[in-house]
Structures are given as C-alpha cells and as structure tokens.
Amino acid sequence: MEVVLNQKKIKELIKINGYNVRSLALQANLSRQGYYDMFKSDYQPVSKGLYAVAEVLGVSPIDLLTESDNTLRELNQLLHNAAQGDARNFEVLPAIIYSAVKKSIPVNGTNTINNRILAAAAQIAYSITNKKKLQLLATKLEQQERRNAFFFGSDLMELTHIIQMTPVPMAKHNVFGVFELKDFERHFK
Amino acid sequence: MILVDQTKLKSFIRYIDAKLDHPVSLYIAGGSAVVILCPDAQSTKDIDTFSSNELLLIKKINKSIPPDISLDINNGINTFEAYLPDDWKNHSIHSSIFSGKYLQIYTLCPEDLVLMKTFRFNSKDAQDIEKLLALDSFNKNKYKKRFMEMFRAAPPGQPIVHAGSFAMIWKKIHPGSSITAQKILKLADLE
Numbered sequence: 001m002e003v004v005l006n007q008k009k010i011k012e013l014i015k016i017n018g019y020n021v022r023s024l025a026l027q028a029n030l031s032r033q034g035y036y037d038m039f040k041s042d043y044q045p046v047s048k049g050l051y052a053v054a055e056v057l058g059v060s061p062i063d064l065l066t067e068s069d070n071t072l073r074e075l076n077q078l079l080h081n082a083a084q085g086d087a088r089n090f091e092v093l094p095a096i097i098y099s100a101v102k103k104s105i106p107v108n109g110t111n112t113i114n115n116r117i118l119a120a121a122a123q124i125a126y127s128i129t130n131k132k133k134l135q136l137l138a139t140k141l142e143q144q145e146r147r148n149a150f151f152f153g154s155d156l157m158e159l160t161h162i163i164q165m166t167p168v169p170m171a172k173h174n175v176f177g178v179f180e181l182k183d184f185e186r187h188f189k
Numbered sequence: 190m191i192l193v194d195q196t197k198l199k200s201f202i203r204y205i206d207a208k209l210d211h212p213v214s215l216y217i218a219g220g221s222a223v224v225i226l227c228p229d230a231q232s233t234k235d236i237d238t239f240s241s242n243e244l245l246l247i248k249k250i251n252k253s254i255p256p257d258i259s260l261d262i263n264n265g266i267n268t269f270e271a272y273l274p275d276d277w278k279n280h281s282i283h284s285s286i287f288s289g290k291y292l293q294i295y296t297l298c299p300e301d302l303v304l305m306k307t308f309r310f311n312s313k314d315a316q317d318i319e320k321l322l323a324l325d326s327f328n329k330n331k332y333k334k335r336f337m338e339m340f341r342a343a344p345p346g347q348p349i350v351h352a353g354s355f356a357m358i359w360k361k362i363h364p365g366s367s368i369t370a371q372k373i374l375k376l377a378d379l380e
Contacts (some may be wrong), residue, residue: 074191087312088220088231092191153312156319156361161353162312177312187233 005050006066007039008104013057013064028052039106071100079109082117087152087177090117094125095187101125101133108141115141116150120175124184127169142173152177192231193260198224199287201236201260206289208250213243214293216281218266218305220317222296225284227320237266247292272308272344274335277301299324300332303358307336308344310354318358329362341377348374 014024025035030049038049045065054061075096081089097118100107107122109115119141126134151162157178163171165178198221216239217225220232238244244264251262280298287294297305299321306314321327336355340348352373359368 078191085316086231087316088192088233091313092233096191153315156315157310157312157357161357165311178315179311179313183311183313186235 003045003065003067005038005043005045006064009066010053010057010064013059017057019056024053024056027056071096071103072105075100075105075107079114079117082121083113085152085154087179090121090152090177091179091183092187093117093121094128094184097121097137098125098129098131098134098188101131101137107137112143112145112148113150116143116148116173116175119143120150120170120173123169123172124167124181125188127167127181128185128188138173146174149174149176152179191234193221193224193234194231195224195228197258198232198236198260200258201254202287202292202294203289204254204258205247205250206292208253209246209289209291212291212293213246214241214295215243215247216241216278216295216297218269218297218302220313222302223317223320225287225294225296226282226299226302226324230317230320234260235265236260236262238262238264239270240264240267269305269309272305272339273297273301274338299327300335303327303332304335304339307354307358308339308346308351310357319361322358322362333359337377340373348377352377 078089078093119138122138166176219237221236223230281295284294352370356368
C-alpha cells in the first residue's frame with residue numbers, strides 16, 4: 001500500500017487551528033516552498049516535515065496520511081504515452097483528468113508539450129461534462145505559444161486531413177487528431 | 190487498469206477459460222485483436238467480439254471476475270461487419286498462445302483488421318494500422334484485393350473519404366506511390 005499526505009485533511013486542520021500556510025510553515029520550521037513541496041507526487045511522505053506539521057497541528061503523523069490514489073499515477077502514465085503520440089492513451093486522458101479534478105488532485109505538466117496535451121484533454125472533458133473547473137484548468141494550462149502544434153497519427157495521415165477531422169475542443173489548444181467526441185465519452189463511466 | 194496489454198488480456202482469458210466446461214470460440218476484432226497479434230500494442234478495456242450465443246455465457250462469467258482482471262466484452266464490432274467480406278471467418282487466425290483449454294481465441298487476419306480500420310480511419314486506427322503493416326505476415330496484395338472488393342460493394346460512408354484513407358495507407362506501404370483517391374474511384378468505376 002502506498003501512502004501520501006492527505007492534503008484535504010491538512011487544510012481542514014489548518015483552518016480549525018486558526019493557522020494559515022505561512023504561520024503553519026513558520027511554526028513547523030519549514031519554508032513555504034518546503035510546505036508545498038510536501039504535496040508533490042515524488043515527495044517521500046514519511047519525513048521530518050510530516051512530523052513537524054503533525055506536531056504543530058496537534059495530531060499523530062498517521063492522521064495526516066492517506067492511501068495513495070492511483071489516479072495521479074495513471075494520469076502521468078497516460079500523459080507520458082500521449083506525448084509520445086499515442087492516440088489511445090490520449091483518448092482516455094480526459095476521463096482521468098475529470099476524475100483527478102473531482103478528487104482535487106493537481107493536474108499539471110512538466111513541459112509545454114505536456115501542458116498543451118493536458119489543456120486539450122481538459123477542454124474535451126469540459127465539453128463532455130460541462131464542469132467549470134475543467135474549463136478553468138484548460139485555460140490555466142493553455143499555451144500562449146500558438147506556433148507549435150501537436151499531431152496524433154501524422155506518420156500515416158496527411159496533416160490537412162487530421163486538421164479537418166479534429167474535434168473543436170482539441171483544435172482550440174493546437175492539438176490535432178482524428179477523433180470523435182463519443183470516443184472520449186465512453187471512458188466517462 | 191486503464192489500458193490493456195498482452196499480459197492483462199491473457200489474465201482475463203485464463204479466468205474465463207477456467208470457468209468453462211465446454212469448448213467456446215471467440216472471434217475478436219478491434220484493438221484487442223491488435224494486442225493479440227502485436228506484442229507491444231495496448232488497447233482500451235473493451236474487447237470487441239462478434240455476436241454469438243457464447244458471448245452471453247462469457248458476459249455472465251465476466252460479472253464474477255475480480256475488478257483488476259475484468260474487461261468489457263461486447264459485440265459492438267457487429268456494426269462494422271458491413272466493412273468486411275462475407276468470408277472473414279475463413280481468413281481468421283487462431284491464437285494458440287491466447288487460447289485456453291476450452292476458450293479458443295480467433296482474431297480477424299491482419300489484412301481484414303487493416304481493412305476495417307481503413308473505413309473508420311481515426312488516429313487510433315492509424316497507429317494500429319502501422320503496427321499491423323509491420324507484421325511479417327501482412328499481405329499487402331491481399332489487403333488491396335479485399336479493400337477493392339468491399340469498396341465496390343459501396344459500404345456505408347462517402348466513397349471519396351474511403352478512397353482517400355486507402356490512398357494514405359497505400360503510400361505508407363509503397364512510399365513514393367502516386368496513388369490518389371481519384372485513381373481509386375476510377376479503378377472501382379465509382380467516379
């Protein structure tokens with residue numbers, strides 16, 4: 001079983017104890033960045049930071065841990081493969097992003113290609129679910145650099161054909177591929 | 190489990206096979222068929238099969254499968270049967286590696302898989318087609334012959350679109366080919 005910090009619970013305890021992030025970090029002898037780093041996917045959860053925060057909040061360190069959700073791992077795997085041009089991985093990505101947003105799991109990429117793909121996937125998820133948070137995510141991830149584009153299927157298909165057949169939510173973020181919205185919808189179960 | 194590879198597909202098939210007490214044949218198309226034929230392929234959790242009485246039995250067994258092994262088995266591929274020659278079963282391939290004691294697994298032949306994907310031809314299909322074209326066993330002339338046979342039979346969809354899809358695929362098989370959608374239409378007397 002993998003464990004991670006329970007961000008939601010920590011936020012609740014901060015509020016109950018009358019802290020904010022700045023004052024908590026100060027009490028726990030952490031920098032603000034050090035506090036936020038605790039929630040990154042590669043952070044080792046059982047650490048001095050966890051013990052320090054737990055002591056300040058007056059709880060056991062175990063109370064601040066929760067079982068790792070597979071969603072983030074799946075999302076990262078899908079994103080990695082989609083960024084290599086895998087259309088099938090991209091097809092599943094909008095549904096996983098929706099799942100991540102519902103669970104308040106942060107969604108962001110590590111480079112412009114990843115962010116472009118995530119923005120397109122979030123836009124598709126929004127067009128299917130109409131959940132505003134997804135539109136906000138897509139906008140946040142949207143790349144201002146419009147000259148670059150990403151294509152699925154370009155080894156076999158002509159670019160003009162791909163562009164013509166791309167669903168509007170994808171094209172909005174300069175990500176192109178021959179899909180139908182129903183291809184994405186079936187993963188939203 | 191998001192995407193399915195050969196290992197996951199085998200686990201599913203073995204579970205089903207263990208619950209059977211008589212021979213059952215399953216004909217698979219779509220992404221799962223590509224996974225069976227191409228070791229590095231992945232598919233989504235759907236297994237597209239052709240309708241049969243046995244499918245109902247397998248679906249019933251599927252309800253008891255642990256979630257981490259379970260896949261969605263369906264007969265959705267029936268809607269695409271209009272794009273296949275009537276003798277597709279005769280050309281299907283038995284997979285001894287995936288078949289169990291009772292459950293016998295067949296896939297469409299690579300040429301028929303590419304044929305079906307030619308008529309839909311989305312980005313997923315494009316990547317599957319590339320994998321299938323790379324198989325040593327892929328017979329490009331058989332593919333072309335069966336495509337022209339189905340194309341002349343006027344399957345659903347616009348002929349110019351299907352002809353364009355075939356032209357793109359044929360150029361991958363024969364780089365530098367001067368084939369165009371118009372030439373295909375002329376060849377098929379569909380201009």
